[in-house]
Amino acid sequence: xxxxxxxxxxxxNRRDFLKYFLGGGLIAWLAAILYPMMAYLxxxxxxxxxxxxxxxxxxxxxxxxxGTIVRFGNKPVILLRNAAGEFRAFSATCTHLDCxxxxxxDMGLIWCACHNGRYDLNGRNVAGPPPxxxxxxxxxxxxxxxxISKKA
Amino acid sequence: xxxxxxxxxxxxxxxxxLDGLVEFMGKKYVPVNSHSIWYYxxxxxxxxxxxxxxxxxxxxxxxxxxxxxxFESIQFIMSKVQFGWLIRSIHSWTANLFILTALIxxxxxxxxxAYRKPREITWVTGMLMFxxxxxxxxxxxxxxxxxxAFFATKVGTDIAGAVPVVGKPMMVFLRGGEEVxxxxxxxxxxxxxxxxxGLFTVLLGIHLLLVQRQGMSEPLxxxxxxxxxxxxxxxxxxxxxxxxxLWLIVLNLLAILAVFFPWELGxxxxxxxxxxxxxxxxxxxxxxxxxxxxxxxxxFVFDGEVLGIMTFxxxxxLWLLVPFWDRKSSRGERNRFINYIxxxxxxxxxxxxxxxWIL
Ligand code: FES
Numbered sequence: 001x002x003x004x005x006x007x008x009x010x011x012x013n014r015r016d017f018l019k020y021f022l023g024g025g026l027i028a029w030l031a032a033i034l035y036p037m038m039a040y041l042x043x044x045x046x047x048x049x050x051x052x053x054x055x056x057x058x059x060x061x062x063x064x065x066x067g068t069i070v071r072f073g074n075k076p077v078i079l080l081r082n083a084a085g086e087f088r089a090f091s092a093t094c095t096h097l098d099c100x101x102x103x104x105x106d107m108g109l110i111w112c113a114c115h116n117g118r119y120d121l122n123g124r125n126v127a128g129p130p131p132x133x134x135x136x137x138x139x140x141x142x143x144x145x146x147x148i149s150k151k152a
Numbered sequence: 153x154x155x156x157x158x159x160x161x162x163x164x165x166x167x168x169x170l171d172g173l174v175e176f177m178g179k180k181y182v183p184v185n186s187h188s189i190w191y192y193x194x195x196x197x198x199x200x201x202x203x204x205x206x207x208x209x210x211x212x213x214x215x216x217x218x219x220x221x222x223f224e225s226i227q228f229i230m231s232k233v234q235f236g237w238l239i240r241s242i243h244s245w246t247a248n249l250f251i252l253t254a255l256i257x258x259x260x261x262x263x264x265x266a267y268r269k270p271r272e273i274t275w276v277t278g279m280l281m282f283x284x285x286x287x288x289x290x291x292x293x294x295x296x297x298x299x300x301a302f303f304a305t306k307v308g309t310d311i312a313g314a315v316p317v318v319g320k321p322m323m324v325f326l327r328g329g330e331e332v333x334x335x336x337x338x339x340x341x342x343x344x345x346x347x348x349x350g351l352f353t354v355l356l357g358i359h360l361l362l363v364q365r366q367g368m369s370e371p372l373x374x375x376x377x378x379x380x381x382x383x384x385x386x387x388x389x390x391x392x393x394x395x396x397x398l399w400l401i402v403l404n405l406l407a408i409l410a411v412f413f414p415w416e417l418g419x420x421x422x423x424x425x426x427x428x429x430x431x432x433x434x435x436x437x438x439x440x441x442x443x444x445x446x447x448x449x450x451x452f453v454f455d456g457e458v459l460g461i462m463t464f465x466x467x468x469x470l471w472l473l474v475p476f477w478d479r480k481s482s483r484g485e486r487n488r489f490i491n492y493i494x495x496x497x498x499x500x501x502x503x504x505x506x507x508x509w510i511l
Contacts, residue, residue, distance in 0.1 A: 043329045069424050074331065076424050092426070097310040098332075099303050102426030113427040114307055115445060129445065 053149035059141060062087075067103020067110070070148065076100050077137055077148060078110065080121060089137035089148045090123040096130040110134070180387035183370045190260035191368055191391075192398055193253050199399045200250040201356070203406070204288075207243040208345070215295070217341045219334035222297035223420040230417060241410035247289055249406065251436045254282055262474070262494050266369035269482040272475035274366070277359040279472045284352050289434050291344040297337060302421035303431045305340075306332045311444070314457045315465075333423070372484060435509065439501045440464055442508035471497075 051073035062068065065083045069076045069092050076092035080103055090110070092100050099114035109126075110119040117128035124133045140147045164170055182191065214233055216225040229236035258278065261267060267275035290308060294301045309332065313323030328335030374382060385391055419428075433441050443464075447456040470477070480487040 041325060043324065043327075043335060046329070069426060071424050074333075074423075094427075097307040099306060099427040099431065100425065113429045114303060114431045 053147055056089075056146040056148050058144045059146055060144065062146070065105060069100065069102075072137070072148060078103065078134075079139070079146070079148065080110075082121065087139040087141070087146060088121065088123075089139045090119075090134040091137065092134075094130060095125065095132040095134065096128070101134070177388045178386075180364075180367065181384035182368055182387050182391045183374065184383040184385050185371065185374055187260075187264060187371055190257075190264065192395065193257035193260060194363070195395045196398060196402055197250060197253045197257055198356075198360075199402060200246050200253060201352075203246045203403075204243065204250065205349070207239050207246065208349075210239050211243055212345060217338055219297065219337060222295060222337060223417075226296045226417055237414060238410055241413075241415045242406055244415035245406055245409045245413075247292060248435070249402075251285055251289060254285055255436075258282060259494065259498060261369075263491060264369065264371050265478070265481040265487070265490065267475040267481075268369075268478070268484075269475070271362070271366060271369055274359055274362045275475050276472065277355045277362070281352060281355045281359065283468075284348050284355070286436065288344060288348050288352075289436065291340040291348070293434060294337060294340045295344060296417060297421050298418040299421050299425070299428055300418055300431060302332065302423075303427045304433050305336065307431070308433065308437070309336075311457070311461060314455070315461055316458060372481070372486060432508070435505060438508035439504035442504045442511075 054070065054072050054077075056070045056079050062079070062081050064081055064085050067078050067080045070079050070089075071077075078090050078092040078101060080088045080090070082088075094101050094112040094114065094117055096112065096115060096117050099112050101110050101112045101117075101119065103109075104111040107118070108121070110121070110123070111117070112119075112128070112130065115129050117130040118126050119130065119134055120126050122133075123136055125131065136151055138149050138151050140149065161170065182188075211229065214225060214229045214236070216222060226240065229240055231237075261275065261278070290305075294305045309323050309326050312326060313319045315322065324330065326336070326339065327333075328339045370382075432438065440460075444457060444460045447460045450456060451459050474490070475482070478487055478490055481490065
């Protein structure tokens with residue numbers, strides 16, 4: 001046999017080479033299968049129109065001392081009108097675990113039903129688990145229209 | 153009739169050697185002792201799982217996925233399809249009973265130290281099935297796309313997102329995006345009807361095979377008794393018939409629950425509505441959920457929520473691996489420490505579940 005006449009370490013080298021070659025090939029092969037699968041699982045970024053302001057209806061249609069949820073792009077925003085008739089708007093997504101908050105007339109507060117989180121009418125977290133205040137949005141009245149926009 | 157039966161048997165036997173299996177079954181004995189009652193809970197869980205497969209397939213024939221269709225299709229099942237209300241109600245009730253019987257089964261195995269050598273793999277497969285069952289519950293809860301489920305899913309996936317490093321990508325993976333939307337629903341359907349059942353079936357196969365191969369475990373105290381004093385009962389037909397009788401009772405119980413306490417559907421989820429009062433996860437998540445409420449926002453430099461999640465994660469891992477660190481029981485010695493831990497956990501779960509339920 002040809003092999004037996006070769007020195008030992010050449011044989012050894014050849015075996016090592018084969019081991020790495022096949023091992024590397026196997027890893028590459030696995031990666032070629034797994035990579036597309038992992039990439040597939042990652043949801044694609046939806047081409048979202050970046051919303052900067054929305055019309056939230058007419059001033060006359062919103063009662064005093066009330067709060068309503070309005071859509072801001074794909075996010076809920078809570079529009080408050082106090083007894084004096086002034087408007088304010090905050091992100092309606094609770095800073096605790098993502099529930100949607102509501103205005104509680106009886107408490108005069110913004111309340112989250114999920115774990116009894118409370119915010120005052122300036123959006124500050126005052127009781128319960130929420131760790132941060134609600135982000136504020138800007139409200140502009142243009143004639144009869146209520147416009148809500150992101151604070152810069 | 154008789155000849156047809158024996159001919160069929162003979163035909164199969166000639167090809168796959170049924171005789172060995174029949175002999176094995178005939179020689180199988182189940183130990184009889186004061187703890188025998190607990191042996192039945194595994195069987196009942198198996199029965200409930202079979203009910204879930206059957207009713208799940210039936211529901212799937214009418215269920216439609218998607219934000220605009222899911223809720224309506226369940227409404228359709230419950231109001232228009234003949235016995236649709238019954239099938240759905242049974243599916244929901246069985247899901248809850250399954251978790252309950254699996255929990256009892258798990259704790260009885262734990263306190264009996266039945267996980268000790270040589271049954272470590274049986275314990276691990278069982279525990280993995282239990283985790284999958286919780287996944288079944290969590291994913292299935294969202295499928296009717298109602299208000300309660302929508303917010304419970306928001307909260308649940310947000311908690312998963314709080315895990316350091318892997319949390320955020322995991323949350324996006326679960327939700328199919330940044331927010332809980334119709335994309336989340338599609339994913340959950342996939343998990344609930346394909347991924348989880350597939351994994352579960354494989355684990356169940358291994359689990360049952362091992363139980364058959366190794367037989368039932370006996371409490372440590374019984375192993376000391378001489379073989380003559382130990383009582384047994386043949387698996388076939390004695391134990392099996394008792395099993396079946398119990399299954400019949402469970403089926404009746406289910407029918408009563410499903411008929412007299414039909415499962416509510418609630419209001420359709422609205423992505424732009426405030427969370428209603430009374431948002432709660434399913435009862436088997438309550439104790440964890442309630443714990444998270446009690447942990448302050450910041451503990452030293454750690455985020456309270458993260459700390460809670462990591463503690464539960466670590467606890468679950470230790471629980472899963474108990475056969476490997478409880479060396480004493482594997483050597484056949486008594487280990488009281490294990491009982492104290494188990495007792496503490498049982499009490500903890502019961503108390504926090506009740507507190508979470510009332511508050
Ligand atoms: S999600 Fe609002 S208080 Fe927890």
